[in-house]
Amino acid sequence: MIIFPAIDIRDGKAVRLVQGKYDQQDTYGDPVEMARKWVEKGATFLHIVDLDGALVGESKNLTAIKEIASTVDVPVQVGGGVRSIEKIEALLESGVSRVILGTSAILDDVFLKEAVSTFGEKIVVSIDAKKGYVATDGWTKTTDRKALTFGKELEALGVKTIVYTDIAKDGMLAGPNFEELQTMNDHLNIDVIASGGISTIEDIKTLHQLHLYGAIVGKALYTGKVELEEILKEV
Template sequence: MKIFPAIDLFGGQAVRLYKGDYDQMTVYDPEPLNTVRKFEAAGASNLHLVDLEGAKTGQTTNLPTIEKLAKSTGLFIEVGGGIRNMDTVRRYLDAGASRVILGTAAVTDPDFTAQAVAQYGEKIAVGADLKDGKVAIKGWLETSQDTWEVFFEKMQALGVKTIICTDISKDGAMQGTNRALYKELTQRFSMDIIASGGVSSLEDIRALKAAGVHGAIIGKAYYTGAIDLAQAIRLAQAIRLGEGEETP
């Protein structure tokens, strides 16, 4: 299983929002590359980036920062936040992103999603934030007409390879992730499922790995010290040899 430590970008800085509120923002690191170096030192090979300004405006405000991170590291970098047209997809990929994540646009503009997948294949992922049985969009203020099950089926039919799924009720709550949901998704769909939201302990990592989940995003739990990133990565990469015995 792959671990994706996360950075939220605003104004070229690594920040954290309280419950998604832009007015309650904490700057974690004015130079995100410093944080990325810490991720690398812990053994990370993947990075999850969210352009908070992009999510709000649809503009690629943090593109220079993302390009700098891509050029300065050897990490696999996935980027999400307000990607609504092919030009934005191209700009992020040209800047060095390994994969871009379509969120609201995957729900509201299926033709764009289909075009992006047809042109870029596995470099396109979809982000699905689940709320009350549906997919939340537009900053979690609205929800899709379809149930999440129907949405996932549509994405799989389009050829989407990877879905990053967040259970909003668990996000940032530090009360554990929705293990049953991710196990169900992994069993029902052939797409790679990446768990996001509430991954707050090594037990979560162990359970997701056992369920066959492709990856897990670690955000708040890293910044608060609830999860040691190096331990999480070792656990995710471990191969079970026997009862109670694991090795990288």
């Protein structure tokens, strides 16, 4: 199982939000330095979210993202406000390995199909869910679309990897939604990356036992609740 340290960028700084709420933020400094730190500690893949892009649909942190991609010697996946083929191309050209689509994939089927047919496995789709239903627009809106149904649609389109986040768990250090994650993993033939609420070594062990492809760890690393080296020993 791949462990993805998360680097959320807002106004050029590494931050963490609570349950995706933009008015509940902790700031942790330079995202490039943070990227170096996690790689030095053993990270083999980084997960970056452009929070400004996620909220307004416009990437404001491309300079920082480019610097991270060119600085570290591990692959980087990036999401947040990617809503055009041009933005995907710009990120891939900057050295990013995979691009994550969120709101754009849910609201624009034509764009999603073009992205997957053009870039293949370099496209990851993020399914952010609240009580089993897909959420959009930086988690500010909930749709009437079931997360598992959407996952099956993505699989049919040729998507190879998804990130599944339970919004209610994110940033709360209260453990992931194991039941939903198992449902997604058991019913889909694509790679599932767990995100949201991972806070202990026990959480990591449980996710590992569910045979998930990967797990994104954010706040727990930043607060020192878990150490990356310790997590990596488990997986």
